[in-house]
Amino acid sequence: MNPLELPFDTEEMVIGLKHWIECESPTHDAAAVNRMMDLAAYDLATAATVERIPGRMGFGDSLRARFPHPNIGKPGILISGHMDTVHPIGTLDVLPFKRDGDLCYGPGIMDMKGGNYASVEAIRQLFRASLETPLPVTILFTPDEEVGTPSTRSLIEAEATRNKFVLIPEPAHRDGGATIGRYAIARFNLRTVGQPSHAGARLGDGRSAIAAMARKILNIEAMTGPDCTFSVGVIHAGQWVNCVSSYCDAEAITMAKTQEDLERGIKRIMAMQGEVDGVEFQITRGVTRPVWPPNQPGTMALFEIAKSISKDLGFDLLGRSQGGGSDGNFTGYMGIPTLDSVGVRGDGLHTLSEHIEVSSLVERAKLMSALVMRLE
Numbered sequence: 001m002n003p004l005e006l007p008f009d010t011e012e013m014v015i016g017l018k019h020w021i022e023c024e025s026p027t028h029d030a031a032a033v034n035r036m037m038d039l040a041a042y043d044l045a046t047a048a049t050v051e052r053i054p055g056r057m058g059f060g061d062s063l064r065a066r067f068p069h070p071n072i073g074k075p076g077i078l079i080s081g082h083m084d085t086v087h088p089i090g091t092l093d094v095l096p097f098k099r100d101g102d103l104c105y106g107p108g109i110m111d112m113k114g115g116n117y118a119s120v121e122a123i124r125q126l127f128r129a130s131l132e133t134p135l136p137v138t139i140l141f142t143p144d145e146e147v148g149t150p151s152t153r154s155l156i157e158a159e160a161t162r163n164k165f166v167l168i169p170e171p172a173h174r175d176g177g178a179t180i181g182r183y184a185i186a187r188f189n190l191r192t193v194g195q196p197s198h199a200g201a202r203l204g205d206g207r208s209a210i211a212a213m214a215r216k217i218l219n220i221e222a223m224t225g226p227d228c229t230f231s232v233g234v235i236h237a238g239q240w241v242n243c244v245s246s247y248c249d250a251e252a253i254t255m256a257k258t259q260e261d262l263e264r265g266i267k268r269i270m271a272m273q274g275e276v277d278g279v280e281f282q283i284t285r286g287v288t289r290p291v292w293p294p295n296q297p298g299t300m301a302l303f304e305i306a307k308s309i310s311k312d313l314g315f316d317l318l319g320r321s322q323g324g325g326s327d328g329n330f331t332g333y334m335g336i337p338t339l340d341s342v343g344v345r346g347d348g349l350h351t352l353s354e355h356i357e358v359s360s361l362v363e364r365a366k367l368m369s370a371l372v373m374r375l376e
Contacts, residue, residue, distance in 0.1 A: 033060030060143035076136035082145030115169030115343020148287035169343035181294025181321030187286030206244030292332030
């Protein structure tokens with residue numbers, strides 16, 4: 001049977017995906033992520049041998065599923081995705097799972113539970129049809145991608161080295177295109193240390209860590225240019241409005257198209273450390289995603305296969321390098337042929353309007369099923 005003729009059912013896929021979306025799984029809630037891994041394990045169990053890998057560093061577990069194959073254990077295909085989302089528990093109250101025509105809404109539905117679910121359904125349909133892939137297939141779901149993959153990078157890289165190809169069902173580009181390279185990303189933990197005082201009776205005696213951080217944030221974001229961007233997205237400080245703040249913590253991220261540009265950007269921000277007007281500014285390096293250079297021969301050969309399949313599906317698959325970061329940074333940097341953004345189409349990821357195009361569930365499931373049948 002041609003994998004493009006497998007009996008994918010849009011309505012059944014929407015129902016199955018609904019369970020995943022209504023199981024909220026923010027990165028920093030390990031128990032919530034584990035509940036999501038429970039659902040995925042249940043859906044995979046009828047077709048695969050499922051292994052639970054305990055979490056570490058305070059994050060949730062990972063899930064590895066291996067599908068029956070005569071050459072199991074030999075290099076094959078790794079489908080790698082994350083089950084954590086940026087949406088806190090309770091987001092369903094303001095962004096409930098709902099369908100409106102060809103659009104379906106919900107927290108994490110685009111990034112990246114929709115693509116993960118389509119991939120699982122693709123392999124399940126092949127299994128039900130008794131279609132044997134040329135290469136063994138492994139699915140790996142991890143719990144911490146949204147914070148830079150600090151606890152599972154080594155797991156992903158180890159699994160990738162055991163395989164010939166890596167497919168990552170992150171969201172497709174707006175035109176349905178795939179990612180064949182990604183920019184480098186570095187994270188930083190920022191802290192200002194001031195001098196506390198009573199904000200009413202002794203305001204002049206204090207040195208506000210919050211005010212100092214506000215000035216530093218403006219300076220950091222002003223460094224953004226065409227080669228390197230800077231953004232501060234998290235800030236925590238203060239407990240009492242009548243106290244001059246003694247500490248302020250923030251998190252920054254920088255992104256660059258080349259490793260050289262990233263290193264220059266890192267030097268610029270690290271050079272901002274020091275003390276000014278009695279307030280110390282401290283910076284520590286967080287996790288870094290290396291550049292995945294575009295147009296690597298193995299990746300491009302993989303992309304051409306996907307492109308030929310997309311034509312049979314009725315669209316032209318375009319490939320481009322992009323920012324945003326994913327676990328494809330790691331596998332692509334390692335030189336393993338990697339095709340990213342083969343997940344669902346949609347828009348609004350990381351926002352309260354996050355949604356997918358329902359029609360893309362079957363489209364991407366067919367793309368995935370045909371890909372794993374073509375790779376050898």
